[in-house]
Amino acid sequence: MMDRRSFVKKVLNGTIAGSLFLVWPMGGNSIETPEEIPGIKGKEYDIHHQEFAFIVDVTRCIGCGSCCVADKREYNVPDGNYRTWVERYVKGFSDKIYVDSPHGGLDGYQHARTDIDEEIRDTFFVPKLCNMCKEAPCVQVCPVGATFISPDGFVLVDEKRCVGCAYCIQACPYSVRFLNPVTKVAEKCTWCYHRIRKGLLPACVEVCPTGARKFGSMKDETSEVYKILKGPGVLTVLKKEMGTFPALYYKGARREVI
Amino acid sequence: MDLSYRMRLLIVVLSIGVLAGGGLLFKQLLLPDSFGDYGPYRADAITEAALVPIRHGTNTSCFKCHSHEAKIHKKGRHQTISCEFCHGTYADHAKDGKKIGTLPVKKEKEITTLCLRCHNTEIKARHEEVIKTVAMPNHLKDQNVKLTHNCNQCHQVHAPLKYIIRAKQITGLMEAGS
Numbered sequence: 001m002m003d004r005r006s007f008v009k010k011v012l013n014g015t016i017a018g019s020l021f022l023v024w025p026m027g028g029n030s031i032e033t034p035e036e037i038p039g040i041k042g043k044e045y046d047i048h049h050q051e052f053a054f055i056v057d058v059t060r061c062i063g064c065g066s067c068c069v070a071d072k073r074e075y076n077v078p079d080g081n082y083r084t085w086v087e088r089y090v091k092g093f094s095d096k097i098y099v100d101s102p103h104g105g106l107d108g109y110q111h112a113r114t115d116i117d118e119e120i121r122d123t124f125f126v127p128k129l130c131n132m133c134k135e136a137p138c139v140q141v142c143p144v145g146a147t148f149i150s151p152d153g154f155v156l157v158d159e160k161r162c163v164g165c166a167y168c169i170q171a172c173p174y175s176v177r178f179l180n181p182v183t184k185v186a187e188k189c190t191w192c193y194h195r196i197r198k199g200l201l202p203a204c205v206e207v208c209p210t211g212a213r214k215f216g217s218m219k220d221e222t223s224e225v226y227k228i229l230k231g232p233g234v235l236t237v238l239k240k241e242m243g244t245f246p247a248l249y250y251k252g253a254r255r256e257v258i
Numbered sequence: 259m260d261l262s263y264r265m266r267l268l269i270v271v272l273s274i275g276v277l278a279g280g281g282l283l284f285k286q287l288l289l290p291d292s293f294g295d296y297g298p299y300r301a302d303a304i305t306e307a308a309l310v311p312i313r314h315g316t317n318t319s320c321f322k323c324h325s326h327e328a329k330i331h332k333k334g335r336h337q338t339i340s341c342e343f344c345h346g347t348y349a350d351h352a353k354d355g356k357k358i359g360t361l362p363v364k365k366e367k368e369i370t371t372l373c374l375r376c377h378n379t380e381i382k383a384r385h386e387e388v389i390k391t392v393a394m395p396n397h398l399k400d401q402n403v404k405l406t407h408n409c410n411q412c413h414q415v416h417a418p419l420k421y422i423i424r425a426k427q428i429t430g431l432m433e434a435g436s
Contacts, residue, residue, distance in 0.1 A: 158303035
């Protein structure tokens with residue numbers, strides 16, 4: 001038998017616990033974004049035993065353009081040139097593809113396209129950046145040895161050696177290179193090499209709100225990119241028939257993406 | 259006869275030596291220091307590429323000082339968003355843990371424009387499982403607010419559902435109690 005005092009106590013306990021349950025914030029389905037590449041910071045960087053991979057998840061890209069903004073800010077890229085950009089693909093019911101990229105997606109995409117007459121079947125965003133090819137056409141054509149593949153797999157430009165002949169700009173199948181109007185030398189996305197050497201993620205990966213851009217070490221078996229690349233999912237590279245063997249992979253990219 | 263043959267041989271050997279030595283010297287003078295350490299390029303260029311100044315920090319670096327914002331930001335749905343995308347780069351604001359400049363604060367319509375960069379339904383590529391989108395101005399009409407309202411008048415920008423959830427809890431409790 002329960003006396004009045006204990007009954008009131010129990011009811012109050014229950015009410016308080018119940019109301020706490022209501023107020024307690026629910027941990028929604030959040031994406032954990034790591035801020036650093038493990039195993040680099042504070043250690044000596046072994047340039048000969050590194051392998052990195054970049055994965056772009058097309059299905060998660062919302063075209064906000066924060067990657068483009070971060071990229072411009074990180075390098076003070078001159079207006080009109082883009083190290084990375086976001087393309088919008090619109091597919092009509094006649095299977096015609098409309099691609100546009102106003103300001104490289106720097107201002108985001110605020111409005112739908114109005115110049116398409118037919119009904120739209122599908123639309124998606126494709127972020128583009130350097131593919132870091134293992135057989136890089138830009139490296140093959142450079143006449144002065146200013147573009148090279150570093151031992152850790154990065155295609156870099158030696159600003160002091162480059163003569164600005166723009167041969168590499170023509171050779172790149174992905175059009176990621178441009179001639180910097182200020183320094184007059186070829187410039188391209190480096191996957192933020194300076195950040196990686198300090199154990200930080202590339203700026204575009206750092207700011208991506210949806211996790212559409214993923215970066216990590218292939219030597220680290222716990223990294224997300226390792227798990228995705230070794231896993232069963234379908235990944236594609238751009239212009240595979242060119243035989244460039246990119247280290248940039250696309251997840252969920254449709255056949256139309258070039 | 260014999261002497262002139264030896265002389266000629268000597269001249270040939272010497273000239274080859276001089277040419278080779280001169281060539282090597284010339285190469286040494288022309289090639290940059292670290293050329294060829296890893297391959298046919300300047301190895302120092304890799305070091306130079308690694309020394310480009312970092313301009314973006316991480317959210318953790320912002321939260322070191324802004325603990326109040328950190329508390330709200332980490333709990334909310336906007337936890338995956340980088341501080342620096344909306345506010346500007348770390349390098350413009352702080353150096354060695356000290357403030358060196360003020361970052362611009364977004365105001366009124368700028369906030370709505372910023373929100374709609376991601377949350378606009380008009381762009382069909384935004385899937386429900388990735389992001390919640392709204393159509394403007396229908397969203398304002400549906401919520402019975404003035405069409406001149408900015409997003410931040412109802413939504414806490416760091417944790418967009420903070421006030422909404424709280425308001426629903428209060429009204430929900432009141433409805434149940436009445």
